[in-house]
Amino acid sequence: MSVVALFSGTFCGEDVISNDLVKELGLVYVTENEILQRTSESFNVPVKKLIRDLYHAPAVLNEFTHEKQRHLAYVQSVLAETFKQDNILYSGFSALLIPQDITHVLRVCLIADINYRIAKMQNMESKEKFSEKDAVKTITKHDNEINTWTQYLFKKIPWDASLYDMLIPVDKISPDEILKLVSENLGKITLHLTNKSKKAADNFVLASRVNLALAQKGHDVRVACTDGKVIITIEKNVVRLEKLKKELKEIAVTISGVSDIDFTFGPNFKSGGYYSRFDFDTLSKVLVVDDEKDFALTLSKRLSLHEIGSSAVFSGEDAMSSLDTEVPDVLVLDLKMPGMDGMEVLKMVIGKHPHVKVIILTGQGTPQDKADAMKYGAFAYLEKPVEIELLVETMQDAYREIYREKDTHLY
Secondary structure, three states: OOEEEEEEOOOOOHHHHHHHHHHHHOOEEEOHHHHHHHHHHHHOOOHHHHHHHHHOOOOOOHHHHOHHHHHHHHHHHHHHHHHHOOOEEEEOHHHHHOOOOOOOEEEEEEEOOHHHHHHHHHHOOOOOOOOHHHHHHHHHHHHHHHHHHHHHHHOOOOOOHHHOOEEEEOOOOOHHHHHHHHHHHHOOHHHOOOHHHHHHHHHHHHHHHHHHHHHHOOOOOEEEEEOOEEEEEEOOEOOOHHHHHHHHHHHHOOOOOOOEEEEEEOOOOOOOOEOOOOOOOOOOOEEEEOOOHHHHHHHHHHHHHOOOOEEEEOOHHHHHHHHHHOOOOEEEEOOOOOOOOHHHHHHHHHHHOOOOEEEEEEOOOOHHHHHHHHHOOOOEEEEOOOOHHHHHHHHHHHHHHHOOOOOOOOO
C-alpha cells in the first residue's frame, strides 16, 4: 500500500508533479477540493465556510459555537474514511490531519523561493496578467493562511521540516528528478505497511468517528484511540466533571469498535476557561455593536448569564469586518455611532446577509429612525434603557424565526 501526502506552496508546480506521480506510480488522486466537496455534501456546510475554518483563526463567536472544531471534525472524518483505499496521493494541507504515527504515508512538501513563484504566477496561462505587486500579494496571502493552519495544529510554520519526510526545492530540482526522488523514498522499507502502521491507521479512523459523534453533539474535546480504547482529552475546566465524563462516554460507546474509554486533561484544564457544550437549540451567535465600550461589554456579559453566547465590537467598521469572518444569527445594533453609523450598518448587513436578525437598541433614536430601521429590514427596534428580559425574549423570537426559514444557516 502506497500513500503519498503532497503539500505545496502556491505556484510550486503541484499540479504537474501530482499528475506525474499518479501516472507513474498508479495512485488514486484525492485532492483537497474533493475532500472539502465530499464534506460539504455529507454535512451540508458550504465549501467556502470549510476553507475559512481551515485556514483562518477561530472567529469571535467560536468560543460559544465550537464551529471551527466541528467543521474540522467533519473534514477529518471524510479524510479518514478514504484510508479504506489503497495507493493514494493526497494533495493539500488538510492532509496534515493524518497522524504522524501512520508511518506508511510519505509526506512531501514542495517549496521554492519567492522570485520563482512570482515568475510562475506571471507566466501562467490566464486572461489576466499579474503585476509583481499583485503576485506577491496573492502568494503572501496564501502563505499566511496555511501558516494559520499549521500554527493551529502544531504551533509550527508550514515549511517546518519536522512535519514532512521530504522538503523538495522545485526551483532547484527538475520534475523528472522529483519523480525519481519520491519513487525511491516510497520504496524504502520504512514506508512499507507494517502491522504497527496499519493499527495506527485503524486508530485514526476510529478516533475520527468518535470525534465526529462528539462534535455533532456540541462537544469540543480531543480524541485519540489505541486498539479500540478511546482517550478523550478535556482542555478546559469543568464545573461538573463527572457529569461531563458520563455524557461523553455515553456518546462514544455508540461507535462500533470502541472497547474502552479513558480521560486525560490538557495543559489548559485549570486555566483555559470553563468547558461548555454548544447547544444547537440555544441562541449562541449574537454580536453586540455599540461605541459605548463599557455598555457593550456589560451587555454581552449579562447575556452570557442567560446562557446566550455573545461578543462585542465597538464600531460599525469593526462590525462589518467581524462579519467577514463569522456571520452571527442576531446583531444587537446601536444607531448613533461615529464613523459608520448603525443605519448604514443595518443596510449593509441586510444586503449581504438577509437571514441575520438585526435588533436596534438605541438611546438617541427618533420615530423617523424607527420607521427607517424597520423599512430597511430590522427585526425589532428597542430603546435604552431596556429590561434584559425583554431583550432576551426579542432575541429568542428572532432565533425562532431564523430556524423557520429554510436553509438560512447556509452562507
